[in-house]
Amino acid sequence: MTGDQLREAFLRFFEQRSHQRVVSSSLIPRADPTLLFVNAGMVQFKDVFLGADARGYSRATTAQKCVRAGGKHNDLDSVGRTARHHTFFEMLGNFSFGDYFKRDAIDYAWSFVTQELGLPRDRLWITIFERDDEAKELWQEVAGVAPERILRLGEHDNFWAMGETGPCGPCSEIHYDRGAAARCSAPVCAIGVCDCDRWLEIWNLVFMQFNRDTTGTLTPLPRPSIDTGMGLERVASILQNVNTNYETDLLRPVVDAVVNISGVPYDAGEPGFPHRVIADHARACTFLISDGVLPGNEGRGYVLRRILRRAIRFGRKLGLDRPFMGTMSGAVVARMQAAYPELNDKQSLVERVLTLEEERFGQTLTTGMALLEGLLTEVDSLGCLAGRDAFRLYDTYGFPYELTEEIAREQGLTVDRAGFEAEMEQQRTRARTARRAGREAGGSGLDYDALPLPATVFLGYASTTGDARVVSIASGGAATEEATEGQKVEVVLDHTPFYGEGGGQVGDQGELLSGSGAVRVIDTFHAGRGLLVHRGVVSHGGIMVNEVVTAKVDANRRADIARNHTATHLLHAALRIVLGPHVQQAGSLVAPERLRFDFAHIAPLTRDEVGQVERLVNEKIREDWGVSHREMGFQEAVQEGALAFFDEKYGNLVRVIAIGAPDVVRPHFHPEAGTTFSKELCGGTHCFQTGEVGLFHVVSEGSVGAGIRRIEAVTGRAAEELFQQRLAGMEDIARQLGSTPQDAPARVATLVQALDVERRRTQELQRTLSRLQVDDLLSRSTEVEGVQVLAARVQAQNFEQMRELSDLLREKMASGVAVLGAIFDDRPNFLVAATKDAVARGVNAGNLVREAASVAGGGGGGRADMAQAGGKDRSKLDEALSRAVAALRLQVRP
Numbered sequence: 001m002t003g004d005q006l007r008e009a010f011l012r013f014f015e016q017r018s019h020q021r022v023v024s025s026s027l028i029p030r031a032d033p034t035l036l037f038v039n040a041g042m043v044q045f046k047d048v049f050l051g052a053d054a055r056g057y058s059r060a061t062t063a064q065k066c067v068r069a070g071g072k073h074n075d076l077d078s079v080g081r082t083a084r085h086h087t088f089f090e091m092l093g094n095f096s097f098g099d100y101f102k103r104d105a106i107d108y109a110w111s112f113v114t115q116e117l118g119l120p121r122d123r124l125w126i127t128i129f130e131r132d133d134e135a136k137e138l139w140q141e142v143a144g145v146a147p148e149r150i151l152r153l154g155e156h157d158n159f160w161a162m163g164e165t166g167p168c169g170p171c172s173e174i175h176y177d178r179g180a181a182a183r184c185s186a187p188v189c190a191i192g193v194c195d196c197d198r199w200l201e202i203w204n205l206v207f208m209q210f211n212r213d214t215t216g217t218l219t220p221l222p223r224p225s226i227d228t229g230m231g232l233e234r235v236a237s238i239l240q241n242v243n244t245n246y247e248t249d250l251l252r253p254v255v256d257a258v259v260n261i262s263g264v265p266y267d268a269g270e271p272g273f274p275h276r277v278i279a280d281h282a283r284a285c286t287f288l289i290s291d292g293v294l295p296g297n298e299g300r301g302y303v304l305r306r307i308l309r310r311a312i313r314f315g316r317k318l319g320l321d322r323p324f325m326g327t328m329s330g331a332v333v334a335r336m337q338a339a340y341p342e343l344n345d346k347q348s349l350v351e352r353v354l355t356l357e358e359e360r361f362g363q364t365l366t367t368g369m370a371l372l373e374g375l376l377t378e379v380d381s382l383g384c385l386a387g388r389d390a391f392r393l394y395d396t397y398g399f400p401y402e403l404t405e406e407i408a409r410e411q412g413l414t415v416d417r418a419g420f421e422a423e424m425e426q427q428r429t430r431a432r433t434a435r436r437a438g439r440e441a442g443g444s445g446l447d448y449d450a451l452p453l454p455a456t457v458f459l460g461y462a463s464t465t466g467d468a469r470v471v472s473i474a475s476g477g478a479a480t481e482e483a484t485e486g487q488k489v490e491v492v493l494d495h496t497p498f499y500g501e502g503g504g505q506v507g508d509q510g511e512l513l514s515g516s517g518a519v520r521v522i523d524t525f526h527a528g529r530g531l532l533v534h535r536g537v538v539s540h541g542g543i544m545v546n547e548v549v550t551a552k553v554d555a556n557r558r559a560d561i562a563r564n565h566t567a568t569h570l571l572h573a574a575l576r577i578v579l580g581p582h583v584q585q586a587g588s589l590v591a592p593e594r595l596r597f598d599f600a601h602i603a604p605l606t607r608d609e610v611g612q613v614e615r616l617v618n619e620k621i622r623e624d625w626g627v628s629h630r631e632m633g634f635q636e637a638v639q640e641g642a643l644a645f646f647d648e649k650y651g652n653l654v655r656v657i658a659i660g661a662p663d664v665v666r667p668h669f670h671p672e673a674g675t676t677f678s679k680e681l682c683g684g685t686h687c688f689q690t691g692e693v694g695l696f697h698v699v700s701e702g703s704v705g706a707g708i709r710r711i712e713a714v715t716g717r718a719a720e721e722l723f724q725q726r727l728a729g730m731e732d733i734a735r736q737l738g739s740t741p742q743d744a745p746a747r748v749a750t751l752v753q754a755l756d757v758e759r760r761r762t763q764e765l766q767r768t769l770s771r772l773q774v775d776d777l778l779s780r781s782t783e784v785e786g787v788q789v790l791a792a793r794v795q796a797q798n799f800e801q802m803r804e805l806s807d808l809l810r811e812k813m814a815s816g817v818a819v820l821g822a823i824f825d826d827r828p829n830f831l832v833a834a835t836k837d838a839v840a841r842g843v844n845a846g847n848l849v850r851e852a853a854s855v856a857g858g859g860g861g862g863r864a865d866m867a868q869a870g871g872k873d874r875s876k877l878d879e880a881l882s883r884a885v886a887a888l889r890l891q892v893r894p
Contacts, residue, residue, distance in 0.1 A: 003250035010092045014061035027291040037067040041093030042227040049167040051222040058099040080276035083197040083244035088284035090232040098223025105226045110143035129158040129170035160206045169209040176200045203230040254279040257331035262318040274314040281311035282328035290346040292582035323358040326351035368399030387419020446474040448528030455530030460497040464553040468493035482544040491534045498524040500532045504588035505684040510553040517541020560592035563716040566687040573678035574616040617696045624691035642679045657682040695719040770805040785892045788816030791881040796822040806833035828871040842893040851887040855880035
């Protein structure tokens with residue numbers, strides 16, 4: 001039975017028993033940012049088990065894509081070492097949501113493995129939770145399993161939980177005995193005693209009875225349910241009578257691809273370890289990227305990057321020095337596309353991501369490996385690499401700690417993890433201190449955490465003005481009861497309409513007005529425990545603690561910020577539509593005059609892609625969609641489709657900004673009722689309708705790091721000013737060209753073409769002049785120890801012309817050195833060129849040019865046969881040439 005046939009047989013078996021066939025969910029948990037990846041079939045049904053979600057069926061069956069390479073369930077280090085562990089695998093499962101329980105679950109499982117698959121009963125063993133007497137009785141009664149073949153194990157082995165919290169319960173496992181030939185060398189080879197490949201766990205039946213909270217308390221679920229998981233690859237290895245999963249038809253084609261690109265034959269033993277790692281990791285990378293994960297430095301992106309880099313390192317062991325994982329992903333798609341046709345649509349993206357990431361990491365790996373090999377020869381007497389050395393490899397050269405640890409382990413050495421973490425913590429402390437210093441620059445530097453102040457009540461979603469009481473004033477680094485005109489202050493109110501900087505949005509500006517004076521607020525920020533601090537200057541009079549003031553936000557500035565923030569949400573949604581769902585916000589700045597949006601994407605946007613995004617955003621602005629906000633529970637928000645990301649921290653109560661179809665039906669605009677264009681968790685201030693944004697224009701698009709792009713844009717008044725400036729500039733250019741603004745681009749193109757022709761002609765004339773100069777220059781040369789030396793001031797407009805002239809001179813010198821000086825860019829410039837035999841006699845052009853440039857107050861360098869430099873004092877050019885000749889006399893060996 002092939003892997004595809006086995007998958008279909010399982011799903012069909014349960015369909016025939018009234019189970020709904022449900023497609024595999026994405027590897028990214030949709031409604032659970034506490035999980036890195038979907039690691040079991042039940043993840044997409046978690047809320048059903050909790051009673052928080054209802055489906056139109058009470059029984060389900062799936063073939064679920066899973067990744068276990070981070071968090072509690074992490075099989076990464078076991079991959080390739082055992083016959084059965086993988087980062088990516090498929091889990092076959094059947095589920096009951098308060099329908100059937102232990103009896104039927106046991107009956108279905110035993111019937112499938114013994115009747116449908118025909119596995120011999122005398123090869124099957126059962127494990128149960130040590131206190132689950134009911135399960136033992138049912139295995140005997142329903143399946144006829146002999147008591148001696150039912151083993152009791154503890155909580156570690158037979159009590160299953162998806163994570164630290166969530167649904168859980170006792171479980172019962174079916175194990176397959178591969179026979180004495182597969183036994184390990186341990187004194188006792190038995191289930192629950194050793195972890196060898198003889199005893200293959202093939203199916204886990206979880207009797208979902210409880211929910212575990214953060215305190216570890218178990219609460220009975222509303223309806224006891226069933227969650228089972230069977231490893232597709234493991235069962236396929238049994239049915240296909242092979243010793244490891246890598247020899248099944250699910251993985252062997254991918255292993256063969258490793259053989260084809262490396263030229264190294266596969267060996268099922270230790271020599272085949274790199275093949276197995278690469279094959280497994282190629283599957284994980286292909287499926288993760290297809291589901292929207294991109295390499296990064298945090299969360300899911302970091303795990304993907306770690307898997308990929310591990311595969312690259314093992315590729316080096318097979319002699320694969322050039323990018324190969326893109327090719328490997330093609331082999332994965334070819335094998336898996338029948339079951340997962342979506343892989344076809346993403347194949348080009350997957351290959352691009354893998355190739356780019358591999359190219360970036362290639363030099364890091366080469367440098368890091370060379371340095372690490374040297375460090376490992378200098379470890380201490382205990383065979384432990386110092387944590388500071390591992391940190392230097394990571395911090396200075398970008399060499400991942402996990403690779404350092406794995407390479408050390410392969411050589412029987414260890415790494416001081418505590419020392420590494422201590423270095424990391426020191427770096428974090430330095431970064432926090434620097435950030436705090438930046439925040440406090442120009443402020444009081446007061447420690448608000450130490451002040452017993454109540455949290456500030458924020459009024460700014462509903463209003464830009466409001467009366468409030470002053471609860472704290474700080475100035476000159478200390479708290480004070482009052483401040484007078486001219487003093488820089490930080491003021492805390494009990495209520496405020498001022499928004500504090502956060503979520504990428506800058507803080508509000510405005511005024512605090514009282515009967516005795518006013519404060520001009522230049523910034524608002526968060527501090528302490530829920531405090532909003534107004535930083536500013538007392539503009540006249542004074543301000544006192546307990547005084548009632550009127551807080552007035554600069555409404556025009558706030559409106560500009562709101563336009564840019566709403567536009568940021570529109571931009572995010574448009575990018576996900578145009579580029580794909582892998583786009584994820586990686587940072588933002590929402591200011592009154594512009595917006596900046598960083599996002600995960602692997603390649604520069606084409607002009608057409610930028611145009612599509614811009615048109616889509618402006619379309620939604622013109623259609624005047626409504627912008628609504630609601631506070632709700634985090635889980636409820638995610639279930640409603642609000643974007644939430646694993647790396648962000650959210651409270652139990654979140655604010656959701658939704659951009660939805662307008663309530664009023666207008667001509668030529670009839671979106672489906674309830675249509676939502678964007679829905680995100682956000683605490684910022686926004687427009688009430690998208691039409692208020694006015695206009696959106698992308699100013700620039702570029703890279704800010706590996707896999708991170710940045711778009712800068714303007715809206716509203718700033719966009720209007722930009723277009724006015726550009727139109728005025730275009731009209732001015734047209735006027736100077738004697739053309740119309742419409743015809744100006746074509747006219748400029750004609751002029752540029754003509755200038756290119758003239759530039760090429762000038763260059764050719766310069767080359768001719770250089771050739772004519774050669775004989776005259778050589779006639780002024782001298783000889784030093786048999787080496788012809790020319791030191792001369794020449795006419796040149798750039799270094800390229802100087803190099804061309806030096807090449808002509810060297811061609812005519814049998815053995816010589818040319819030291820040339822020229823004035824261009826209003827400064828002296830030098831070039832030294834030496835023939836090969838002159839270099840062999842000790843001449844070093846780099847040293848000579850540095851000597852010359854130092855006279856003119858400059859510097860430079862280069863190779864022994866060619867070097868260039870620049871100076872500052874043009875009057876020193878001739879003296880500098882003479883100094884170079886003097887230095888040459890000391891270099892030349894007889």
